[in-house]
Amino acid sequence: MSAPLLEVENLSIALSQGGKSYKAVEDVSFAIASGETLGLVGESGCGKSITALAVMGLLRQPLSLGGGRITLDGGDIHNLPPAKLRQLRGKRIAMIFQEPMTALNPLSTVGRQIAEMFVLHAGAGWSEATDRTVDALRQVHVPSPERRVKDFPHQLSGGMRQRVMIAIALACSPDLLIADEPTTALDVTVQAEIVDLMQELCAAKGTAILMISHDLGLVANMCRRVAVMYAGRIVEQQAADEIFERPQHPYTRGLIASLPRLGARIVHGRQRLQEISGVVPAITAFPAGCRFRPRCQRATDICQSNDPPPTPLPEDGLVRCHHHG
């Protein structure tokens, strides 16, 4: 593998609450090469989104960097002065969010909000930026972009707004796009369009994607590699097809087993959909030893006493379980 574009090494994120400090994210490592797509999967509250914030250098109280390094092209992000970091955001690392409804300023036209990116990061004048805005909207397949640039966000549908968000995020052809559940708030058909659009544009611009989602199916379709997070840690990381065919960690197995499958009823008869029993532990009360232990069917004494170390798997994969396989 060539030198990675983004490398996260042993990242810890501390959450301070009531004078105490908790590790919301611990010992998370992953790397994304240029143009590559990595999926980060996990339940709500497992630390996916704050990992993304850390990558953007946007951790704010009560969150802070507890340790580890995040490097973009070899340069440590958290050592950059604020002004340099700001230039990085939007220009080299961009992000789109779950909520296209609230992520656009209700009082500016979408054209202006896209144009602002060119003015801000590409040093364009307003008239040049406006011309490029129409192109940007055309690229995200917004019909009649010449008229749409004058629209306000509330005049657009959810899918259109997410397209505008993508246009804003990709305006300056960033090296890395962080997509934080970009399709969760959208219809299934619109979801597919948006995902296709993101892939198409990122492939054209050579932009790497960090895809954050709880939708395993989506991630499997989009990403070459998948990292599964549980309670602030990456419990398994493998190539996408590998993780579906041979999941190693009991949590990953549980996630895959709990996916409803079309046609399964005809083959296997009527069956109850599998679930993972129990709930995600709170950050303030992570169990000792393996964090998945209270919900794990394979748990034994060693899981309670010893934290499972990361075990390497072929092709740069890893799993964090005493009883993997």
Added chain:
Amino acid sequence: MKFRANLYIGGAFFATAVIVGVLAPVIATHDPVFDANLMNAELPPGWEYPFGTDAQGRDIYSRVVHGARISLTVGLVAQCINSIIGVSLGLTAGYWGGWWDDLVSGLTNLMLAIPSLIFALAIMAILGPGLVSLLIALGLTSWSYSCRLARAQVLSLKSQGYVQAAKILGYSDLRIMFTQLLPNILGPLIVIATLGAGGSILAEAALSFLGLGIRPPYPSWGSMLSDAREQITTAPWLSIFPGLAIFITVLGLNLLGDGLRDILDPQSRERTS
């Protein structure tokens, strides 16, 4: 669309005051200052002097018309200063938080604890009477309302998706404040500014009444009232007309503010459109 009585009536009152102020030299029938004639002193309203004359025989109508210039200047300029100070402090305090927020909030509470008229009196006592010191005194003493409002609005907007998004897209703090936050909090701020302008006109009247505002012989509504207080039983027109002018202008501004609040609140706008 619903008929917005307060907006139109308020707008009409205020517009009348502004037009009268602008056209003062044209529509005044006498010179407001130098046309004194003691032979005509304290004439009741009549054909020659529609609002009567004052103790020096000057035409009250002309003085009220010219007084509009001073009263409106004071009201609008002082409120502009208040709004600029209040909004910039409130915006930055709400957005940055931390020690700056503590400092600004402390200062705001301090300003709210001292009656602003007393504070303005103190400033006027130091600077001496006159239009400029009046503007400074009134402009420095009641910014706390717009500051509090701006801060509170920013606090609730700060966590909105588009403000977060702007941060993530690499907007600088100032750009976020001016392009994302300020336009979205402008509605309530305009409303409070129109109410504040009415308050400033009243404060000017009060200060002039106390002899610390506009120096005689130049007419302002407040100083005219102040001069008229001894003749209030013998020549009530001396105080009725400047009083009425203040009343109409301030009422107009307050109604205008009320009407603007209805328009600028997106929820009420959606209900009616």
